[in-house]
Amino acid sequence: MKNEQKEARNTDRDLIKRTFIEPPTIKTERLILRRMEKRDFRDMFEYASDPDVTRYLLWSPHRNERQTVQYLAYVKGRYKEGAFYDWAITDRETGKMIGTCGFSSFNPDHNSGEVGYVLNKKYWGCGIAAEALSAVIRFGFARLGLHRIEAKYMVGNEQSRRVMEKVGMKFEGIHRDSMFVKGCFVSVGYFAVLSGEWRK
Numbered sequence: 001m002k003n004e005q006k007e008a009r010n011t012d013r014d015l016i017k018r019t020f021i022e023p024p025t026i027k028t029e030r031l032i033l034r035r036m037e038k039r040d041f042r043d044m045f046e047y048a049s050d051p052d053v054t055r056y057l058l059w060s061p062h063r064n065e066r067q068t069v070q071y072l073a074y075v076k077g078r079y080k081e082g083a084f085y086d087w088a089i090t091d092r093e094t095g096k097m098i099g100t101c102g103f104s105s106f107n108p109d110h111n112s113g114e115v116g117y118v119l120n121k122k123y124w125g126c127g128i129a130a131e132a133l134s135a136v137i138r139f140g141f142a143r144l145g146l147h148r149i150e151a152k153y154m155v156g157n158e159q160s161r162r163v164m165e166k167v168g169m170k171f172e173g174i175h176r177d178s179m180f181v182k183g184c185f186v187s188v189g190y191f192a193v194l195s196g197e198w199r200k
């Protein structure tokens with residue numbers, strides 16, 4: 001049996017659910033990725049209220065801390081169902097929550113998942129998103145048995161495109177005006193990495 005076919009049998013919905021009901025902590029050189037908690041609300045509001053951070057995201061800046069608290073309560077409920085796949089990115093030295101990274105969705109029938117990430121502006125430019133994303137991709141291949149991990153960015157978001165490139169994802173093209181976001185059509189770029197490429 002070809003490797004691809006063996007892998008295709010491995011990603012089942014139950015495994016994803018069981019894994020993310022209590023997302024395992026992942027440590028990297030400078031970061032700890034852990035479950036998002038209600039107590040993170042101040043740290044999260046710090047970047048979630050920043051229009052520079054949300055410029056290329058589907059959501060708009062949080063208006064007040066209450067909105068962030070409500071969002072984290074929603075996240076808690078989704079974790080409980082095993083249906084939320086993001087980790088908090090925390091600074092290993094200070095414990096501060098400085099962003100999120102994880103899977104935005106899975107397609108178990110096709111053994112694939114999509115990743116995403118957001119970072120507090122104070123921490124941009126130090127390769128932190130790439131460090132977190134590499135750990136998440138490794139987790140997706142090693143622990144979830146995925147075959148393909150993809151990511152997309154809104155054209156113009158050069159910083160995010162670079163992160164995808166730096167972790168070894170391959171550019172697959174642009175879908176022109178494929179999303180309607182905040183009142184405008186935007187073109188979207190696609191990157192992906194396959195398990196065999198990652199092992200190499």
Ligand SMILES: CC(C)(COP(=O)(O)OP(=O)(O)OC[C@H]1O[C@@H](n2cnc3c(N)ncnc32)[C@H](O)[C@@H]1OP(=O)(O)O)[C@@H](O)C(=O)NCCC(=O)NCCS
Pocket residue numbers: 052053054056057116117118119120123124125126127128129130152153154157158159160162163166
């Ligand atoms: C995209 C994002 C996560 C990148 O994180 P990061 O840890 O700063 O990424 P890197 O340090 O690897 O920098 C990536 C590129 O951004 C550029 N860059 C870095 N710091 C920058 C800054 N302060 N301002 C503008 N561009 C900057 C550089 O070109 C860099 O590439 P290089 O390493 O080849 O020089 C971060 O900018 C962010 O959170 N943006 C808002 C949310 C977002 O857009 N998420 C992605 C949605 S698809």
